[in-house]
Amino acid sequence: xxxxxxxxxxxxxxxxxxxxxxxxxxxxxxxxxxxxxxxxxxxxxxxxxxxxxxxxxxxxxxxxxxxxxxxxxxxxxxxxxxxxxxxxxxxxxxxxxxxxxxxxxxxxxxxxxxxxxxxxxxxxxxxxxxxxxxxxxxxxxxxxxxxxxxxxxxxxxxxxxxxxxxxxxxxxxxxxxxxxxxxxxxxxxxxxxxxxxxxxxxx
Amino acid sequence: xxxxxxxxxxxxxxxxxxxxxxxxxxxxxxxxxxxxxxxxxxxxxxxxxxxxxxxxxxxxxxxxxxxxxxxxxxxxxxxxxxxxxxxxxxxxxxxxxxxxxxxxxxxxxxxxxxxxxxxxxxxxxxxxxxxxxxxxxxxxxxxxxxxxxxxxxxxxxxxxxxx
Numbered sequence: 001x002x003x004x005x006x007x008x009x010x011x012x013x014x015x016x017x018x019x020x021x022x023x024x025x026x027x028x029x030x031x032x033x034x035x036x037x038x039x040x041x042x043x044x045x046x047x048x049x050x051x052x053x054x055x056x057x058x059x060x061x062x063x064x065x066x067x068x069x070x071x072x073x074x075x076x077x078x079x080x081x082x083x084x085x086x087x088x089x090x091x092x093x094x095x096x097x098x099x100x101x102x103x104x105x106x107x108x109x110x111x112x113x114x115x116x117x118x119x120x121x122x123x124x125x126x127x128x129x130x131x132x133x134x135x136x137x138x139x140x141x142x143x144x145x146x147x148x149x150x151x152x153x154x155x156x157x158x159x160x161x162x163x164x165x166x167x168x169x170x171x172x173x174x175x176x177x178x179x180x181x182x183x184x185x186x187x188x189x190x191x192x193x194x195x196x197x198x199x200x201x202x203x
Numbered sequence: 204x205x206x207x208x209x210x211x212x213x214x215x216x217x218x219x220x221x222x223x224x225x226x227x228x229x230x231x232x233x234x235x236x237x238x239x240x241x242x243x244x245x246x247x248x249x250x251x252x253x254x255x256x257x258x259x260x261x262x263x264x265x266x267x268x269x270x271x272x273x274x275x276x277x278x279x280x281x282x283x284x285x286x287x288x289x290x291x292x293x294x295x296x297x298x299x300x301x302x303x304x305x306x307x308x309x310x311x312x313x314x315x316x317x318x319x320x321x322x323x324x325x326x327x328x329x330x331x332x333x334x335x336x337x338x339x340x341x342x343x344x345x346x347x348x349x350x351x352x353x354x355x356x357x358x359x360x361x362x363x364x365x366x
Binding site: 001002003004007008010011 | 219225302306309
């Protein structure tokens with residue numbers, strides 16, 4: 001009887017779980033963005049001091065509940081050598097957040113190449129994409145209007161999937177909220193093609 | 204059902220399965236009342252008392268002043284041991300023995316409540332049922348644990364091995 005009721009309770013409160021990849025070149029602010037997201041959507045979460053965030057080796061994981069769904073973030077390391085690991089995660093993710101360092105004009109073309117390589121993967125077909133022009137708190141950064149044309153060039157690669165480019169500052173938390181809410185709506189719309197991953201409930 | 208699974212070499216589906224649990228509860232209740240009725244009937248024949256449903260549900264039938272009451276108590280205790288085997292056959296999970304044992308006794312409480320029209324307040328009824336529940340649970344856990352701790356045979360099991 002307890003198992004029956006407990007299982008029923010679990011069944012009632014269970015949320016759809018989706019996985020979101022956070023990608024981008026190294027030093028784009030992926031981990032800082034993840035921290036900002038966790039701070040925004042988790043009550044009583046104390047953010048890590050941004051000065052102490054260093055190069056990600058492997059991956060960072062974050063979990064938030066928003067609009068009745070649970071998002072699992074996989075923040076992967078962006079170093080050149082670690083980029084070869086990205087495609088191992090493509091098949092299981094439900095959305096991708098791609099972060100661009102909009103203060104680094106020298107590497108924006110490299111970022112664009114990496115972005116094209118990522119979206120041309122067949123495992124990511126139809127997955128909603130959120131491109132973030134990060135570091136908007138730096139005075140002489142590129143605005144959305146500069147970054148957008150660069151990433152919009154290959155429309156044939158983007159295809160029919162949902163894509164949005166937004167200006168954010170992971171450090172101050174600007175634009176984090178809107179981005180995540182947009183992404184959740186897209187993921188829900190796309191859940192017919194990519195159904196949520198739900199945990200098995202072990203007795 | 205668990206036997207089929209045992210031979211196919213895969214663990215039982217561990218997700219929440221309300222149908223399975225409900226039918227296990229129904230099966231436990233039926234088996235327990237059937238065996239209790241048979242035991243009480245045998246005891247009644249041995250003590251030469253009349254066969255009546257009161258012996259199963261009536262609070263005041265549980266006493267140690269004469270052989271009739273003692274026989275009924277003995278039947279309940281034996282039934283708890285049979286219940287342990289029923290748990291082993293029907294449930295087969297160590298972790299669920301306490302749950303199913305409490306469920307059986309809880310439903311028995313409701314049945315008694317309905318039969319007598321009043322909540323049980325006699326010391327003998329509560330003592331007997333708690334003791335029987337404990338026996339059933341512990342013995343059932345012991346039996347299920349023995350099965351669960353058996354080595355998994357790796358030879359001639361076919362391709363369907365799930366380690």
